[in-house]
Amino acid sequence: ASNLLYVDQPTGTGFSYSTDLRDIRHDEDGVSNDLYDFIQAFFAEHPQYARNDFFITGESYAGHYIPAFATRVHRGNKAKEGIHINLKGFAIGDGLTNPAIQYKAYPDYAFEMGIIKKATRNRLNKVLVPACELAIKLCGTNGKTSCVAAYVACNLIFSDIMLHAGDTNYYDIRKKCEGSLCYDFSNMEKFLNQKSVRDSLGVGKIHFVSCSTEVYMAMLVDWMRNLEVGIPALLEDGINLLIYAGEYDLICNWLGNSRWVHALEWSGKNEFTSSLEVPFVVDGSEAGLLKSYGPLSFLKVHDAGHMVPMDQPKAALEMLKKWTNGSLSESRAQKENLVAEM
Template sequence: MEVLRFLSLLVVFVLAVFCFPSDASLQLHPQAQFPSAHAEKLIHELNLFPKDHINIQEPDRLSSSPSDGKRLVEKPLRFPNFIGDGVSVEDLGHHAGYYKIEHSHAARMFYFFFESRNSKDDPVVIWLTGGPGCSSELALFYENGPFKITKNMSLVWNEYGWDKVSNLLYVDQPIGTGFSYSTDKHDIRHNEKGVSDDLYDFLQAFFTEHPELAKNDFFITGESYAGHYIPAFAARVHQGNKAKEGIHINLKGFAIGNGLTDPEIQYGAYTDYALDMGIISKSDHDRINKVLPVCEAAIKLCGTDGTISCMASYLVCNGIFSAVMSRAGSINYYDIRKKCEGSLCYDFSSMEKLLNQKDVRDSLGVGDIDFVSCSTSVYQAMLVDWMRNLEVGIPGLLEDGVKLLVYAGEYDLICNWLGNSRWVHAMEWSGQKEFQGSSEVPFVVDNSEAGLLKSHGPLSFLKVHDAGHMVPMDQPKAALEMLKRWTKSSLAENSAEPKNLVSSM
């Protein structure tokens, strides 16, 4: 009761500060207090307008869907509008399908799988898009997948697709996102345990059907809110391996791109980053920072007190971000070099159009299942998870030799490099002092500096030049080279002499 009483006072205080401030610069955006409206705004800024809020299906709608009771529904993928430049589609190891999630009520998880263009012995790399609640097809078609979508809705090769150096998986998750669906609302996930258990079950099903790949090195990658998913998923795989629960998964590393992992540290970096980049003034910085101790206190409560305090901390701390944006104007918070035109920051609508074409849906075998590009319902369901610190499980993985790469585009505000650098440096593990004291070196691609790299043992941090939130979209060549070197344990290859550089802040 004492905690709830304090929490109530905390919320009242923050709402009073932000909703009735003496200085207009601290006002929240009108929709910032309402998560559903905020989620819709985020989705519409990408020019995405999914028909449904979540992919929970009525059983009677599944007559022509892949719901035939089998554990696996998978088929070779043959996109009808693929322009292969002389490559026969039949020769490509491209697959799409569903796995029934064993420990769910009625969930089926949709995925794309692309065999490596180089060798089947290449690592297996899984990609998770964040949101929470956005389909991984966003990355497939706009970042690091085998294809790009042309203006006439054809598909052409992506010269820098990650399938050039890996066997590549994209999964629609959590359940209800993309083409992944359930007929039972109990399969909607609210925390990382549910998310990571589903993903572990997915991998067990995948490697059961593809046993020849189980021996390959395995890496987990993703961006944005996947900064929560990825550490939890990596820990779940590691736990399953130790307990010999099922097929051993050869986990070698996990990579987080512009992620949200340790909110207490990262929310504290918003004003510092914005000031450094000239987005806000010093007086704005100091006024907004008066609320930071309240945000930090709310996050601490979330870590110990469950769901109510986690919701309150979401409201409190996102007021800081909203206050920064109220001063920044129409900048694109995914890439501060750009402006959002009206309500549009990016145009990813071609993905929705493509995946809603009947011939494409037939090729994917999804039947009547709707494509939910980004789910507002999944977003809201995960709000109690938002402010939890997922850094806490990482040191144990590092101690057991599982590699971590944290990378961030330098012009992203929402999951900026400064906040990511700070939590990586603050993380307590046996190599912390050596990592903190190690020199930074330029990350060199084709004789040009593509970023700044700091490494010690299994831990690496890379600040990527000339990139925003979506590094593989903004710097595709550097991102492919990053993956290739990291999976081969040669990330610092071709680097220049060590320098003292600013990303150690």
């Protein structure tokens, strides 16, 4: 369906490394500039791919990376920097993009899914949510120390919920959390760290880890910043955006994602808000609920947690194929025509 290019980023993640500590990034400007430099170098080396439609995708914390990189590519194109990149769209799966809205949704989602009781939700909404909102305002889009303070204040909401959730896997509330990452990825790490694999990838003696503590700590100042701010301009210029989320993910739940998408201030906001939610059908079965208007689509994926492609591979592939070829919203249009005729 497409050529795939996977990038371990920011520097220090996976097999991506530097011998200079100054290359460890602390914000999305640094991250997006590195990614832009990389993709420019890639197209210079492989010019046959530069004319292809270009889509940027990622999940979880990529709710920050993806809008920043899409904005950087679009800006580079407009300024006629380097090689033109044929940016058509960007997609975020179970991402963290607008923390103010998404953290506020935690108590409501946890209550709706039976993780906490109504009294707990009311207490969180009365005490911890306002403190989180205030802290995020102080953080803004470029704060530093204040953003770390916001990270601490807001994650008290999540920690409180997890006290009630026990050993529930916050990436998929249908499962139990086992190990530091709630999933056992040891086989993947063993495979990637084999000498033959490292040699074939040309990464030398770099040791692969699933999560980099160094990068995590370096990006704490970035965590609570709102990365939704650059998205409206991309939508106005016709760059397609797909937001999707598994219904059983707690940590970047569909409810919080739906709320920030609906709150986006762009010319199609009213039309998107009033558009019909229609079934996303795969092999004759409903695999999710889709809402779309113009360049913006939101898909709640059934029977999936945080990692939709792992939980629902067939539905995820169908979603991306239809989105990249422009047919994802066809069922929506057909349904609206049917309603109009009735």
